[in-house]
Amino acid sequence: MRRDPFDRPAGLHPLTGRSRAIARVVDQIHHLAPTSAIVLIEGERGAGKARVARALHLGGARRDGPFVRAALDASNEREAEAELFGVDEDEDEDGSPRPGRLDLAEGGTLFLDGIGHAPAGLQARLPRVFRDRAFERLGGTRSHRMDVRVIAATDQDLEAEVRAGRFREDLLRRLGAVRIVMPPLRSRREDIPALVAQFLREFNRVHARRVAGITPGALERLTAHSWPGNVGELRDLIESMVVSAHGRMRLDLSDLPAARSRPHGEAGLPRLAAGMTVEEAERHLVEATLKHTGGDKRRAAAMLGIGLRTLYRKIERYRLGVPAGR
Numbered sequence: 472m473r474r475d476p477f478d479r480p481a482g483l484h485p486l487t488g489r490s491r492a493i494a495r496v497v498d499q500i501h502h503l504a505p506t507s508a509i510v511l512i513e514g515e516r517g518a519g520k521a522r523v524a525r526a527l528h529l530g531g532a533r534r535d536g537p538f539v540r541a542a543l544d545a546s547n548e549r550e551a552e553a554e555l556f557g558v559d560e561d562e563d564e565d566g567s568p569r570p571g572r573l574d575l576a577e578g579g580t581l582f583l584d585g586i587g588h589a590p591a592g593l594q595a596r597l598p599r600v601f602r603d604r605a606f607e608r609l610g611g612t613r614s615h616r617m618d619v620r621v622i623a624a625t626d627q628d629l630e631a632e633v634r635a636g637r638f639r640e641d642l643l644r645r646l647g648a649v650r651i652v653m654p655p656l657r658s659r660r661e662d663i664p665a666l667v668a669q670f671l672r673e674f675n676r677v678h679a680r681r682v683a684g685i686t687p688g689a690l691e692r693l694t695a696h697s698w699p700g701n702v703g704e705l706r707d708l709i710e711s712m713v714v715s716a717h718g719r720m721r722l723d724l725s726d727l728p729a730a731r732s733r734p735h736g737e738a739g740l741p742r743l744a745a746g747m748t749v750e751e752a753e754r755h756l757v758e759a760t761l762k763h764t765g766g767d768k769r770r771a772a773a774m775l776g777i778g779l780r781t782l783y784r785k786i787e788r789y790r791l792g793v794p795a796g797r
Contacts, residue, residue, distance in 0.1 A: 486522055487669050488662030492654040496523065499651050504530030509601065511586075511646045512624040514653030517703030520624040521584065523653055528580040533620055536579025541572040543583055548590035552609050555593065559611030573606055573617055580620045586646065587627035587638060594639045601645045656698040656705065663694045666702060670709035671722075680713050685722040687773035692727060724776055754789040757782070761791065 486493055503510055504527050512520045521540070528538045541555055557571030572581060583589075589597070600606045601621065605614045623646050632638035656663070667685060675682055685693075698704055712726050757775065764770040772782040785791075 486519060486526065487665050488659060489665065490659035490662045492659045493662060496651060496653060500526050500530060503527060503649065503651070505532065507531075507620050508649050509621045509623070509646060511629075511650045512622065512653060513629075513650060514624075514626065515655050515701055516626045517701035518626075518653040518655055519702045520626075520653050521582065523651055524580070524582045524584075524622045524624060527622055528582075528620075531580075531620065533579050537576055538580050538582065539572050539576035540582045540584055543585045543589040543593065548592045549609070551590050551593050552596070556596075556606050557608040559608040559613075568608060568611075571608065573619060574615075576619045578618055580622060583621065583623040585625065586623040587625040587629055587632055591639075594642050598639070598641045598645050656701045660694050663705070664690060666705060667693060667709060670706050671713065674710045674713040678710075678714055680716060681719045682713050682716045683719045683721045686724070686776065688776045689722055689724050689727060691770065691774045692724065724774075753785070754791075757785050757789065758791055761786075 486497060500523065510524075510527060512523050514520050525538060528534060543551060543555075553569070553571065555572050557574055558569040560568065596606075600617075603614075604618075605616050607614055627638075629638050629643050629647065633640050633643055667690065671682055671684065674680065693705070693708075700707075708728070711728075712722050716722060716726065757771075760771045760774050761768070764774070768782055768786075769779060772779045775782065777785075
C-alpha cells in the first residue's frame, strides 16, 4: 500500500489546506513521489517549496534515506562547488577528502534550493552530472557514481533568466521537464484558518504556552492581509504572538503588530487627526469597517471586537447609512 506523504504527526505536515490550489499540488505530489524524476518546484519566497520537496521525498521509495538541502546562493563559485561536490584533498582537513552534499544525499534526495542563483561554473557542470549520474570532487579526477534523486526549487522566472543570459538553457531543459508550482498564500486565503490553527498547536508545544485560539476579528485581519512573505511570514507572526501571549486567552486584534492590526487596504482607513474626539474617531472606524465588509454586520462586529447588538447601537447612534448586509 502506498504511503501517504501527508501521514505525519500534527505540526509536521508538509502542507496544510483544503483550497483547490493546494489540492492540485497534493495531486501532483502523489503522482510524482513514487518516481525518480527530477522535479522543479516554482514559487515565491516563503510559499512552501521546501515542504513540497520533503513531501516528494517522504512519498517515494527513498523515504528512509537522507533528505539533504543545498542552498545555491553562495557568491563564491569555488565554495558553491565544494559544498555540492566535495573536495578531493581538503587542505583544512590534513589533506583528506571532504564529502559534499551529493555524498551526504546518497540513497536519498538532494534538494537544490535557490537553483536560479547558482554560479555560472556550477550551472555548467550540473547538466552532465544529471545526465551521467556521476560527479568529480573539486580538485579531483576520479568519477563518483551517485544514487540520488534531485529536486530543485526557484523563486525566479528561469525562462526570463535564460533570455537575460543569467541561466543556462541546457540546465533548464534538464530541470524543467517536470514542474510543480506552489501558489502564493494570497491566492489561497481560505487555507489561512487551518494554517493558523496548525501553527498555534506547534508553538504552544514548542514554547510551553496555552493559547486557547484566535478571535474571529483577528483571524479576519490575518485572512485579509496580502502576505508578501507567504506561509513563512504567517508562521513567524504566529510564533511571535504565541511567545508574547499570557495565560489561556485567545489571540486578539490587540496582539497583532500595528502593520496588520488594520483592515486590508489602506485607502479605506479612517484618517485620525490630533484634536479629533473619541466619538469622531469611533464613528470613522465603524463606518470604514462596515464599508470594508460590504455591510456584513456580523463580520464587522467580529473585526471590531464588539457584539452585534453593540454594533447596531453604534450604527443608530452615529446615523450611519450602510447597505442592508447581514
